[in-house]
Amino acid sequence: MSAAAVPKARYLPPKEAGSFRQVLQLYETRQYKKALKVADTILTKFPDHGETLAMKGLILCFSEKKEEGHELIKKGLRNDLTSFICWHVYGLFYRSERNFEEASKCYVHALKYAPDNTNILRDLSLLQCQMRNWEGLITSRKTILSQKPNVRQHWTGLALGYHMMKNYELAENILSKYEETLKEPPKEDYEHSELLLYKNMIIYESGNVARALEHLESIADQVTDKLSVMESRAKYLLELERLPEATVAYRKLLNRNPDNKEYFFGIERALGVQDDVEKRKTLYRALAKQYKHSDAAKSIPLSFLSGEDFRQAVKSYIVDFLTKGVPSAFVNLKPLYDDEAKVKGIEDVVLEFLKTLSHAGNGVNGVGQNGSAKEKDNSPTTYLWTIYYLAQHYSKIGQPDLACEYITKAIEHTPTLVEVHMAKAKILKRKGDHVAASEAMTRARELDLQDRFVNTKAAKYLMRAGKSDEAVSVVSLFTKNDAHGKGVGDLHEMQALWFLTEQGEMFNRLGKIGLALKRFDAVKKIYDDWWGDQFDFHQYCVRRGTMRAYLGLLRWEETLYTENFYTRAAFDAIQTYISLYDTPKSARVAAELEGLTEEERKKAMRKAKRERAKQNKHSESEKIGGTDDDPLGKNMENTSTPLEDAEQFWKPVAACATWDQSWTWGEEIAKRKEQEAARVKLDTADKTT
Amino acid sequence: MAPNIKIALDDLTVNNLGVLRRINSVVLPTSYSDSWYKDSLSVGELAKLAYFNDIPVGAIRCSLETPPSHKDQTRIYIMTLAVLSPYRGYGIGRKLVDHILEQAKKMFVKEVYCHVWVENDDALTWYQHIGFEKGELVTGYYKKMTPAGDAYILRKAIE
């Protein structure tokens, strides 16, 4: 920029101008203390110099003095509204606050006064990715590319924009043009290989599978990720109905990994047998023979066989598990439980098998006269795993009493097996007996104190039983603990969603509304963090050329807020806020006092006061350390805007493409907001008349 | 023999102490105090758990008795030995006792012994079957029983 263009307020004499450049340099190299000193020397002479004020503010923000810093940034900007530096600084401030929307507005302003500034353009392009503003991204990427056409990431960055706008042709063209700029394509180069695969993905997504296959074959030699070439080839061949070739391709994949169900489904379709049970049966019989250790080859047929065929297949499958003592037998078969006939088949098979076993329970004592068990043909564990299976089976199909009977037998048989106690806990939990369930889970935990999984379950069950402090003590055996020996703070830090959700729900049941809201909010913060965390990848992935992984990330983020843990906590929070709105505190108190005599009223008030005192007496385990000025969530509970607060939880869900239309929370909130608006209107009308 | 049976011993630790508790409490008539269990962690190789296909099913817990006088010999006393009933007859009890006998040898201890209730025929035969000798009768040894129970000493000398 020429000196003549510098407005008067921005002008600094050469000495100070030099100092200002020094400030920028020191900031870049994170020498914040020195930078502040230099900035102050400028400000003693030119206290209103906008750019210096803004820079000082920014540095203060990064030195833990955010509020003061923010004020200075604003002041700086007010003093020099046409400075791209001031706007850029303001954008950086918002970005550090993860307020991406405001940040990108600032960058757009900054670009008005410095349209070619690469740094700002690059920063803006990252924000555009974050905001999914693909049109904007194309514009900024085009400018960047025209400035520096020799850098690969600028090409991929632009291609990304077109790809996301579903302009596959241009996306592909951009990548081809980049390839043309290379004199010789690099060999055995991972980043280049990823770029080629990205291009292939674009061609495939454009819908032209034939060309995608052609392109795939042309790049196959240069690609380092051989497996993904094989998988894409098989998929394309199948889609193109070049079946014999597809069969060969899937065979090759199965030879590499005979446990991938997708490959089995692929070969079924390649052979055209997917709709013919008899042919499928024959195919899987052959496959199971060929891939002896493959679970998939044996378990897939269970899903399509029926009648006697199913019985035979499931028999050998289950009996094998039970004699080998695979604790997860039931988990593997659970998917079949949607089908009643299958459930009956499984039940018959297992009961029959049980009859063949010799054990103390069916009158055949295990130990012979001389005390030796050696001639027995089955091990006691086979019996154990069989009744353990039946217990889970009956619990699953809604027969808790039979389930209890079997699990009690299993516990009598081997009271040292962690799994049987866990199963008992689960059965009792399903029955709704949370206290007994938690006792059973505790008995499981006592057998193996270093098993983190059981520890977690035990804590969860304690919370279900309302035993808040005990739960915290148990879970704290595996956390970094604060001065009180409690790990609640650490569980926040470790983003233990299960814990936060369970504890929140427990607080809700115990009537500790503030704490409940506090935990639901903590869950939301974690998800917001994950949403924000992708920011770093917009730059990193494009620079490293890992576009396929990056797209996976972008697509995962699109569904982020519909994940179970988020929706569970969010809906809990929304429900809580709605009931706060529906029955505000004053109404709750009034309802209780209605129709009472003066004496009773006083008594009730005293009682309420005692209850409040009790509720306010929070044990240490509920608080978390740190600088939180509302550790018990009182402010949340006493909110004057419950509907708006609820909306904060709902908005991100509704913004996901994957949200389930049967979720009605959005309507529930909207309905009440309308009522509220109508009421306010009425109120003001009343006042004016 | 039934196929695929694997029997192994492992150390008693603070994390699996609950297993010793559980086995003793379901197999043995006597109950032991918390401090007794805590002390079990300090006897080293003289307390062991036995596993059947990775499931803990048996346990032994002994103590080293150093007598007040030099003239008497140091002995190992088997305080509890128990195998869950479905897992008896697979050589687990023997394996646990053998382990103790081996320790005795290493420690130059000359005798391993225990008390068995006179009415517990199974245990009496069993100890003799694996080479212990029936010794003197101690009347009223089980004080908590009503009436107090008598016990035999069973001992094995170590060469």
Ligand SMILES: CC(C)(COP(=O)(O)OP(=O)(O)OC[C@H]1O[C@@H](n2cnc3c(N)ncnc32)[C@H](O)[C@@H]1OP(=O)(O)O)[C@@H](O)C(=O)NCCC(=O)NCCS
């Ligand atoms: C006594 C006890 C520990 C034996 O454990 P176990 O694992 O079944 O014994 P083993 O399998 O190692 O038996 C070893 C040998 O004794 C034999 N045997 C087992 N039980 C027997 C009995 N009741 N009578 C005679 N011999 C017996 C076995 O056949 C085996 O013989 P072999 O090795 O010559 O083939 C177990 O039965 C038990 O816990 N009993 C209840 C508790 C108790 O009484 N403890 C002792 C008092 S402290």
